[in-house]
Amino acid sequence: MASSKCRCLALNAKLTRVTTTLTRNLRWALLWLCATAGLGLLVVRFDIAERREAFQAEARTAHRLLSQRAAQHDAILATLALLDPAPSGDHPSTRLPALYPQVLKVWRRGADGAWPEPSLASAEALSRVSGRPALAAVDAAAGHYDLVLAGSPASFALRIELARWVPWAAWPFAREGAVKADLVHGAQRLMLQPGQEATGWRGGVTPGFVFDKALDTPSQPFVLHVQRATGPAGWPWARLSALAAVLAVMVAATAALQGQRRRRRRAEQLLRLARTSRLNALGELAAGVAHELNQPLTAVIASTQAARRMLDDDPLPQATLQEALTQARDQARRAAEVVARLRRLVERPGDSAAVQPTALGDAVRGALALLQPELRRLALRPQIDDTRATVDADPVALEQILHNLLNNALQAMHAVPAAQRCLQLRIGIESGRGVLRLRDGGPGLTPDVLDHLFEPFFSTRPGGLGLGLSLCASLAGAMGGVLSAQNVAAGGAEFRLELPLTCTR
Numbered sequence: 001m002a003s004s005k006c007r008c009l010a011l012n013a014k015l016t017r018v019t020t021t022l023t024r025n026l027r028w029a030l031l032w033l034c035a036t037a038g039l040g041l042l043v044v045r046f047d048i049a050e051r052r053e054a055f056q057a058e059a060r061t062a063h064r065l066l067s068q069r070a071a072q073h074d075a076i077l078a079t080l081a082l083l084d085p086a087p088s089g090d091h092p093s094t095r096l097p098a099l100y101p102q103v104l105k106v107w108r109r110g111a112d113g114a115w116p117e118p119s120l121a122s123a124e125a126l127s128r129v130s131g132r133p134a135l136a137a138v139d140a141a142a143g144h145y146d147l148v149l150a151g152s153p154a155s156f157a158l159r160i161e162l163a164r165w166v167p168w169a170a171w172p173f174a175r176e177g178a179v180k181a182d183l184v185h186g187a188q189r190l191m192l193q194p195g196q197e198a199t200g201w202r203g204g205v206t207p208g209f210v211f212d213k214a215l216d217t218p219s220q221p222f223v224l225h226v227q228r229a230t231g232p233a234g235w236p237w238a239r240l241s242a243l244a245a246v247l248a249v250m251v252a253a254t255a256a257l258q259g260q261r262r263r264r265r266r267a268e269q270l271l272r273l274a275r276t277s278r279l280n281a282l283g284e285l286a287a288g289v290a291h292e293l294n295q296p297l298t299a300v301i302a303s304t305q306a307a308r309r310m311l312d313d314d315p316l317p318q319a320t321l322q323e324a325l326t327q328a329r330d331q332a333r334r335a336a337e338v339v340a341r342l343r344r345l346v347e348r349p350g351d352s353a354a355v356q357p358t359a360l361g362d363a364v365r366g367a368l369a370l371l372q373p374e375l376r377r378l379a380l381r382p383q384i385d386d387t388r389a390t391v392d393a394d395p396v397a398l399e400q401i402l403h404n405l406l407n408n409a410l411q412a413m414h415a416v417p418a419a420q421r422c423l424q425l426r427i428g429i430e431s432g433r434g435v436l437r438l439r440d441g442g443p444g445l446t447p448d449v450l451d452h453l454f455e456p457f458f459s460t461r462p463g464g465l466g467l468g469l470s471l472c473a474s475l476a477g478a479m480g481g482v483l484s485a486q487n488v489a490a491g492g493a494e495f496r497l498e499l500p501l502t503c504t505r
């Protein structure tokens with residue numbers, strides 16, 4: 001049953017890693033999407049403004065060309081009236097269609113003549129009143145209109161064809177392009193070029209680019225209406241694609257840099273813990289050396305005292321012998337006191353430590369975060385049951401204890417099959433103290449190892465100093481806590497760390 005539970009924990013750990021990776025990647029993808037959408041909107045708006053300005057410039061050019069042609073029609077009529085010498089003979093007007101292709105027909109009406117169409121007579125009357133050419137009939141279906149100038153002794157009229165009126169050689173818009181151009185006169189529209197249907201954005205949000213302006217010639221009161229459809233089809237997709245690609249590279253580089261910084265910070269924290277561990281181990285080593293030296297020094301004191309007693313019956317001068325032995329005894333005691341002071345300094349680091357309220361669960365999660373690479377390598381997902389116990393502890397010392405305990409638990413599971421590996425942490429309050437129970441899925445501890453587990457220089461690992469757990473026990477004791485260990489019936493070992501609750505201090 002325990003094996004099945006550990007397999008489930010391993011599977012959960014793998015799923016958690018996949019979920020974390022997907023979540024992180026999704027965040028970066030959303031960042032890329034938002035940046036691309038925001039900057040892309042600016043690019044589209046700038047492109048639309050640029051194309052609108054170009055459209056307006058082209059439309060003004062078209063308006064100027066048509067106004068010039070309309071003024072040309074007025075000039076033709078004025079020239080005809082000026083050059084009319086007599087009603088008969090080869091009149092210059094017969095050569096106009098060859099000179100001006102847009103002129104389909106020319107009419108001349110003398111003093112006793114009549115117009116072929118009633119609209120021409122009405123236009124002549126208007127022209128005689130205004131003193132300039134007047135517009136007669138407009139035939140939108142046929143694509144032409146008539147223009148009349150009243151004169152004396154003769155009046156003249158022109159029929160203008162729209163298709164030939166437009167100066168296509170200088171026309172700014174493509175004849176079969178997307179721009180639609182019309183001449184509007186009242187309710188009639190004379191089409192110059194069909195263009196495309198101006199549906200605007202998909203959904204009809206905008207009518208596109210529009211230009212409306214009356215021609216500069218009063219005799220031909222047409223309004224030039226030009227319209228170009230706009231929408232996603234006209235967006236600068238090449239630039240948008242390039243922008244999206246550049247942003248993708250930047251986001252990927254930023255994600256890689258953030259990941260590198262995160263790994264570097266974890267490595268720096270682990271290095272700091274390792275250095276602290278080595279310094280504390282050296283302190284523990286000094287304490288052990290002091291303990292080892294204290295016993296020989298005590299023996300020296302006892303030996304010198306015995307020698308003095310034995311030498312009491314010797315014929316040597318007693319005063320000299322006693323003085324020498326007393327000095328040796330005093331020096332030995334002084335050396336023992338120096339070693340004792342060093343040992344007290346090393347064994348009581350809590351005297352100068354800053355003890356403060358610390359959330360035991362947060363400290364555990366912080367230590368686990370530093371060991372994430374090793375947890376992933378062993379396919380472990382720690383199970384934490386946290387009741388939010390707050391204890392009085394030195395954060396650095398507590399971090400050192402947790403790091404040592406977790407590191408030992410992970411090393412104990414190296415040789416264990418992956419299906420049996422598990423790491424459980426329970427944080428609770430028992431008898432007014434904060435308690436952490438750390439259980440691993442390793443092979444457990446033998447009885448003789450349990451008896452000497454917290455003794456200095458005792459180690460079961462090849463090359464180990466045997467100072468880590470001894471140091472942890474010393475640090476816990478300096479903070480008013482207790483560190484203990486036991487085997488678990490289902491397999492593995494359990495370490496128990498007790499610390500005073502903040503509310504009980």
